[in-house]
Amino acid sequence: MKLHRIAAIIWRHIYLYQRSLPRWLEIFYWPLLDLLLWGFISLYLSRFSGSVPKFVGFFLGALIFWDILYRANQGVSISFLEDVWSRNLLNLFASPLTAGEFLAALMTMGIIKMLTGTIAAVIMARILYSFNIFTLGLAFIPFVLNLLLMGWAIGIVTTAVILRFGMGAEVLAWGFALIFQPISAVFYPVSTLPPSLQTLALFTPSAHVFEGMRQVLSAGAFPWHDLIWAFGLNAVYLSIAVLFFFQILRQVRRLGLLMRVEQ
Amino acid sequence: MSTRRPVLEVENLAKSFNGNVAVAGISFSLASAEILGLLGPNGAGKTTTIQMLLGLVSPSAGHIRYFGLDFPAHREEILARINFSSTYVSLPYFLTAWENLVVYAKLYNVKHHKEKIAEVLDTFEIYDLRKNLTRNFSSGQLTRLHLARALLNDPQVLLLDEPTASLDPDIADKTRTLLRRIRDRKGLSILYTSHNMKEMEEMSDRIIFLQRGSIIDGGTPRELLERYHEESLEDVFLQIARDNVPRPQASPHTS
Numbered sequence: 001m002k003l004h005r006i007a008a009i010i011w012r013h014i015y016l017y018q019r020s021l022p023r024w025l026e027i028f029y030w031p032l033l034d035l036l037l038w039g040f041i042s043l044y045l046s047r048f049s050g051s052v053p054k055f056v057g058f059f060l061g062a063l064i065f066w067d068i069l070y071r072a073n074q075g076v077s078i079s080f081l082e083d084v085w086s087r088n089l090l091n092l093f094a095s096p097l098t099a100g101e102f103l104a105a106l107m108t109m110g111i112i113k114m115l116t117g118t119i120a121a122v123i124m125a126r127i128l129y130s131f132n133i134f135t136l137g138l139a140f141i142p143f144v145l146n147l148l149l150m151g152w153a154i155g156i157v158t159t160a161v162i163l164r165f166g167m168g169a170e171v172l173a174w175g176f177a178l179i180f181q182p183i184s185a186v187f188y189p190v191s192t193l194p195p196s197l198q199t200l201a202l203f204t205p206s207a208h209v210f211e212g213m214r215q216v217l218s219a220g221a222f223p224w225h226d227l228i229w230a231f232g233l234n235a236v237y238l239s240i241a242v243l244f245f246f247q248i249l250r251q252v253r254r255l256g257l258l259m260r261v262e263q
Numbered sequence: 264m265s266t267r268r269p270v271l272e273v274e275n276l277a278k279s280f281n282g283n284v285a286v287a288g289i290s291f292s293l294a295s296a297e298i299l300g301l302l303g304p305n306g307a308g309k310t311t312t313i314q315m316l317l318g319l320v321s322p323s324a325g326h327i328r329y330f331g332l333d334f335p336a337h338r339e340e341i342l343a344r345i346n347f348s349s350t351y352v353s354l355p356y357f358l359t360a361w362e363n364l365v366v367y368a369k370l371y372n373v374k375h376h377k378e379k380i381a382e383v384l385d386t387f388e389i390y391d392l393r394k395n396l397t398r399n400f401s402s403g404q405l406t407r408l409h410l411a412r413a414l415l416n417d418p419q420v421l422l423l424d425e426p427t428a429s430l431d432p433d434i435a436d437k438t439r440t441l442l443r444r445i446r447d448r449k450g451l452s453i454l455y456t457s458h459n460m461k462e463m464e465e466m467s468d469r470i471i472f473l474q475r476g477s478i479i480d481g482g483t484p485r486e487l488l489e490r491y492h493e494e495s496l497e498d499v500f501l502q503i504a505r506d507n508v509p510r511p512q513a514s515p516h517t518s
Contacts (some may be wrong), residue, residue: 004370005369005370007372008366009366010363011366012366015355015357015358015359015366016358020357083355085352086355087351087354088352089348090317090352091352091354092320094318094319094342095367096339096342096343096371097370098339114376141408219403250321253320254281254320254321255277256311256320257283258314258319258320259319
């Protein structure tokens, strides 16, 4: 794996973002809108639910964390789409860039986009609602890491599907991650879900992160059990996602579909 | 007979898509500093062949060797030493010409990349446009930018798919002259496809005719004109494309 080739792909996106206001808006607009909406709703609801501790914190923490996963996913899939939209994909795949380096660059873009959006959301939550996400203490770091890993896995699978089926599958770049939101128990405990979905949640890394977050905010206990589950599942899912991508790329080369991705 | 070493050797290369034969076991070679024209009607298998030579499509059968090295086994090393330009690709629209070339210079690990970028932009007379967004380029300017990109890594083999298709006659002529000059100066080998017969005749040392995935004839432009008793390559092309009768074939390998 050559760092200069990974850096080249990252530079391509940095140059793009330098002068693209719509792309900056896309990073900040939705998280900030969600933050405003859910922040005020939770402030209002907290007046009637005195028995529920740290109501606002639950919602805002959940929103910020969900956005971490979503941005990590989009960092991979939308960065890939940028090269499809500009008909640049063949130039890249006919260069010495390896598939592994290409994925590494997309995953780095996931980190960059996630950090940019999250920092803005954290600052806004602090200013508007005096909510400090860092009250989660050391658990904050493994939470973020797990959401990043899951976001990558979803982004890589999405990218592979678009590579295989072309632009007809483009909508997945925005919608696929949302499928995981209900079973991730972002805004409610897993126990709220029907039993069958609770079983699914057990195998969803983000559900363990959100359960762990609520545990830290309500009881202050470090959620070892949830974090071990989340890391274990993410290791499996990310490996499967990467293998899936390589398998699809082989298939796409065999079927001659690289030239048709933009169709 | 030339003793030039082949930089590209293709043996029994074949590709089928769901049982439809796109390339039917073709063999040819490209010598160092040679310009080889790949000619054929639409659907003859030219683009599929070029895509297999770039690793964008995996062959169903056959072997590709660059510089004596097996392509799939030395993919990374080989792709660093070759390049291509095609009408089917573009470059990121919201980057300037300079920025696009910086990205590719980093990708190919070009040393002293600023000087090299300035050189290739100047070569294709688009240095003054270096700060312009690619989206604002005319198709001719974009073609020249693609060619500039393709020369960034000083390739030893250049695969060109319709490289002058959107250029005006003046720039197209300058481009052909330039490519020949680079070939003479640096020993660049070029595999070239075009529908412009005059251009093929002028550019190519040797021409291969592809029809329905097979090589049906080949030779130098002069040999082909003599063999078919025609005045121009276009007439030869029409005769071959319409008759589809295989003629006694000259060697598709280095002559």
